[in-house]
Amino acid sequence: MSYAGxxxxxxxxxxxxxxxxxxxxxxxxxxxxxxxxxxxxxVVPLLAVFAEAFKKGWETxxxxxxxxxxLAAVKLTLLTAAIAVPLNLVFGIAAAWCIAKFHFKGKNLxxxxxxxxxxxxxxxxGLIFVLMFGAHGILGPLLGSLxxxxxxxxxxxxxxxxxxTFPFIARELIPVxxxxxxxxxxxxxxxxxxxxxxxxxxxxxNVKWGLLYGVILCNARAMGEFGAVSVVSxxxxxxxxxxxxxxxxxxxxxxxxxxxxxxxxxxxxxLVTLVLKCALEWKSDRSRRQERMR
Amino acid sequence: MxxxxxxxxxxxxxxxxxxxMLAYLSFIVLIPLSVLFVKTASLGWRQFxxxxxxxxxxxxxxxxxxxxxxAACVNAVFGTLIAWVLVRxxxxxxxxxxxxxxxxxxxxxxxxxxSLTALYSSSGWIGQYLERMGIKAAFTPLGIMIALTFxxxxxxxxxxxxxxxxxxxxxxxxxxxxxxGRWKTFARVIFPPLLPALFTGxxxxxxxxxxxxxSVVFISGNMPMKTEITPLIIITKLEQFxxxxxxxxxxVVLAASFLLLFLINFIQxxxxxKHAAG
Numbered sequence: 001m002s003y004a005g006x007x008x009x010x011x012x013x014x015x016x017x018x019x020x021x022x023x024x025x026x027x028x029x030x031x032x033x034x035x036x037x038x039x040x041x042x043v044v045p046l047l048a049v050f051a052e053a054f055k056k057g058w059e060t061x062x063x064x065x066x067x068x069x070x071l072a073a074v075k076l077t078l079l080t081a082a083i084a085v086p087l088n089l090v091f092g093i094a095a096a097w098c099i100a101k102f103h104f105k106g107k108n109l110x111x112x113x114x115x116x117x118x119x120x121x122x123x124x125x126g127l128i129f130v131l132m133f134g135a136h137g138i139l140g141p142l143l144g145s146l147x148x149x150x151x152x153x154x155x156x157x158x159x160x161x162x163x164x165t166f167p168f169i170a171r172e173l174i175p176v177x178x179x180x181x182x183x184x185x186x187x188x189x190x191x192x193x194x195x196x197x198x199x200x201x202x203x204x205x206n207v208k209w210g211l212l213y214g215v216i217l218c219n220a221r222a223m224g225e226f227g228a229v230s231v232v233s234x235x236x237x238x239x240x241x242x243x244x245x246x247x248x249x250x251x252x253x254x255x256x257x258x259x260x261x262x263x264x265x266x267x268x269x270x271l272v273t274l275v276l277k278c279a280l281e282w283k284s285d286r287s288r289r290q291e292r293m294r
Numbered sequence: 295m296x297x298x299x300x301x302x303x304x305x306x307x308x309x310x311x312x313x314x315m316l317a318y319l320s321f322i323v324l325i326p327l328s329v330l331f332v333k334t335a336s337l338g339w340r341q342f343x344x345x346x347x348x349x350x351x352x353x354x355x356x357x358x359x360x361x362x363x364x365a366a367c368v369n370a371v372f373g374t375l376i377a378w379v380l381v382r383x384x385x386x387x388x389x390x391x392x393x394x395x396x397x398x399x400x401x402x403x404x405x406x407x408x409s410l411t412a413l414y415s416s417s418g419w420i421g422q423y424l425e426r427m428g429i430k431a432a433f434t435p436l437g438i439m440i441a442l443t444f445x446x447x448x449x450x451x452x453x454x455x456x457x458x459x460x461x462x463x464x465x466x467x468x469x470x471x472x473x474x475g476r477w478k479t480f481a482r483v484i485f486p487p488l489l490p491a492l493f494t495g496x497x498x499x500x501x502x503x504x505x506x507x508x509s510v511v512f513i514s515g516n517m518p519m520k521t522e523i524t525p526l527i528i529i530t531k532l533e534q535f536x537x538x539x540x541x542x543x544x545x546v547v548l549a550a551s552f553l554l555l556f557l558i559n560f561i562q563x564x565x566x567x568k569h570a571a572g
Contacts, residue, residue, distance in 0.1 A: 052409075127544050
């Protein structure tokens with residue numbers, strides 16, 4: 001359903017078969033069109049971030065990213081990811097164990113429900129938590145009397161981030177664990193291992209690449225989420241500002257050099273994410289192929 | 295079958311993992327989402343209808359819907375072409391480009407938003423040439439479409455790519471042997487099995503575009519009736535503390551996305567059934 005769960009393209013062995021039946025002219029035109037489109041829509045915007053960031057020189061760049069408000073935003077983003085990712089990791093493992101290793105009715109419904117946050121607009125993801133915990137929300141008066149603030153405060157930011165990144169790890173793990181089957185686990189249990197031993201010694205090592213893949217995607221989204229976080233944050237500088245929100249504030253103040261400097265940190269994170277993702281795909285492809293050869 | 299049903303007894307942790315999963319799912323996803331409908335219901339039918347069919351809101355639906363549709367169409371055409379080139383041809387730098395297709399998933403939407411705005415504004419790298427041709431992109435519906443195209447591209451490429459890789463080339467060779475030209479082979483042999491994937495990719499890109507906010511707000515200019523997208527109206531209502539109004543419009547958007555999700559699942563279910571039967 002979502003792209004994330006489908007089989008990723010793999011380097012095919014078929015490559016050696018002759019299949020370029022099209023004339024070279026057609027081939028090069030199509031390749032050219034694809035390259036121009038990708039260049040215009042992906043490469044140029046990426047380069048523009050760095051070009052704008054360094055437009056006013058290295059010193060302005062360094063000053064922008066070492067400013068106290070920026071550092072506070074970086075800290076909050078790291079904190080948010082450090083809480084949201086492990087929470088969804090534990091959920092992902094529990095969900096995958098339950099769905100992949102057992103048979104029960106309603107599995108498809110359950111998987112659709114897990115996917116729900118992917119179908120919800122970021123703005124709506126933020127909105128539902130405001131409706132729940134905001135001053136005029138359902139639990140607002142109760143929380144207010146207890147002196148707990150969730151909306152326009154750090155807990156709200158973490159909560160919506162957990163919601164938005166909810167399906168990532170589960171979606172990666174479920175198909176991988178399903179493909180693994182249950183024989184090894186059954187053998188472990190028969191030999192006297194308890195459930196936790198089986199999970200940590202057999203299941204998780206078997207799915208480690210899929211797990212890491214999910215964690216990387218989840219982390220990228222957790223650190224980069226904008227719409228949902230923007231709704232619940234209140235944009236208090238140095239307090240409830242994550243990196244993407246700080247980019248917005250700087251940009252709206254027409255401080256473009258600083259906005260792009262901070263944005264370049266996120267662009268760099270995106271590039272690292274893509275490189276790790278490709279490396280993991282390559283790695284899991286190779287181990288799958290080795291397994292098949294055996 | 296017997297072995298399958300025995301699993302439950304052999305492997306431990308079913309109750310714990312199921313319980314944990316359901317509790318977490320309810321607290322994080324189901325209960326908060328249901329609040330949206332509770333809040334909407336508090337409006338009453340007439341007020342609900344007035345809110346969601348307000349002139350300014352209707353204009354935003356039209357804009358969001360048409361820009362998302364146009365972007366998804368552009369992506370369907372170019373996404374298919376890119377998937378084809380990436381699967382079938384070899385050229386230097388292909389692996390890097392293949393990895394880069396996922397950039398819109400990895401790049402935070404706000405970063406994409408300000409970058410595209412800088413590029414397409416009248417002094418930007420691309421905008422200045424468009425301006426000379428008399429085309430304004432930034433702060434117009436065209437700019438919104440460009441941002442939504444950026445966001446949706448990987449959905450189409452990544453749903454078509456694996457299907458294209460699985461296409462058995464024997465059929466193509468058979469078609470060629472039987473005298474079909476390359477174009478005819480593509481149209482009659484290669485394209486039909488790609489169609490469900492293309493439609494799924496199109497719908498995923500379309501659904502994503504309907505709710506997109508971060509990459510659009512910067513380039514759209516946000517002029518009421520002209521370049522104001524629906525998610526922005528929700529935020530405006532929220533800032534005016536009109537919670538029920540925001541919830542009402544949000545539930546319309548959410549209903550549209552769920553409808554699309556349902557459609558996607560239906561297509562996949564049908565094509566997998568056909569696959570199994572054939």
